[in-house]
Amino acid sequence: MLDATTIAALARELYEARKARRQVRHFSKRHPGMTIEDGYAIQREWVRLEQADGRTIKGRKIGLTSRAMQLSSQITEPDYAPLMDDMFFDQGGDLPIERFIAPRIEVELAFILGKPLKGPGVTLCDVLAATDYVVPALEIIDARIEQFDRETKAPRKVFDTISDFAANAGIVLGGRPVRPDAVDLRWVGAMLFKNGVIEETGLAAGVLNHPATGVAWLANKIAPHDEQLNAGDVVLAGSFTRPTTAVAGDSLHADYGPLGTVSFRFV
Template sequence: MLSQDIIVTLARQLYDARKTRTQLRQFSAQYPQMTIDDGYAIQREWVSLEVADGRCVKGRKIGLTSRAMQLSSQISEPDFAPLMDDMFFEQGSELPTERFIAPRVEVELAFVLGRPLKGPGVTLFDVLSATDYVTPAVEIIDSRIEQFDRETKAPRKVFDTISDFAANAGIVLGGRPVRPDAVDLRWVGAMLFKNGVVEETGLGAGVLNHPATGVAWLAKKIAAHGEGLEAGQVILAGSFTRPTPAAAGDSFHVDYGQLGTVSFRFA
């Protein structure tokens, strides 16, 4: 475990990196003894800095929900991070490229809770019952910590990703909101178009067999810290496509079939 002084220092570095759009070297290389718990401790300290600036937590994201991503990260469960209020962008808007370092786009579903969820005994059915509606969402992920070290080219470890808000940087909600029992969420599909070309396709079942599974996992996971998911919060359930790189001038259009579309452009 890292000392509290180191945790505070690393959180401040991430806070500054987000504001200056400057990438950091991997924390795990500097501190080989770093653990997953250290990653979440740094994340919580960073949230405190954002809250002190007047920001607030508007929801949570769940990452590393696919088996392939878990194996590549050498972990056996997803990760999670907060969604800060200044990370939300309007459907159909232009996203300022200068807000990001190396943005990539992922396709997801978002659960908007109608009532609180608190573990430890939360099930998939509890999630569906507590959800007001499910809506199409696109997550913008970014890297305040280098994905590959600038010198050794070694990939970052899951501890780095967790401390870095699980790579979260933005979210766009859109499409047609639906009650969670109105459709089989496992079979919700999406086609991601970048500049008019299909880059990725996927199904909701790619997220732990059912997108609500991750939300139940999250409620149980944060219960260990005395926390719960609150009514009105937006919960990103996890991506069911691979990340697609984005740059200034790129237009994205995601077709969710019966759930409508989400479109935006990087300016």
């Protein structure tokens, strides 16, 4: 376990890296004994720095929900991070590329809670009962910690990703909101287009066999920290496509069929 001074220093690095739009090197390389718990401790300290600037938490994201991503990261469960208020962007608009370092796009469903969820013991059915509506979402992930080391080209470890807000950097909500019992959420599908070309397709069942499963997992996971999911929270349930890279000038468009579309352009 890292000591409190080191945790605070690493959180400050990420806080400054996000503002300066520059990457830092792998924490796990500098601190080989780093653990998942250390990653979340750094993340929580970074949140405190953002809150001191007046930022607020609008919800949470869940990542690494697909089996393929868990195997590649050598973990057996998802990860999570807060969604800060300045990470939300309007659908259909232009997003300034300078807000990001190396953005990639993922296709997700967002759960908008009408009631709080506090673990332990939260179930999939509890999540559906507490959800006001589900809406299509695009998550913009980024890497304040290098995805690949600049010299060795080694990929970063899950401890690094967790520290780095689980890679979250932006959220675009859109499409048609639906009640969670109005459709079979497992069979919600989407096609992600970049500049008019289909880059990725997927089904929401790829998220732990049901996207609400991840929300239940999250409510139970944060309970030991005396935390809960609150009414009004936006919870990103996890991507059901691989990340798609994007640069200035790229237009992203996700077609969710009956649930409508989400789109934006980087400028």
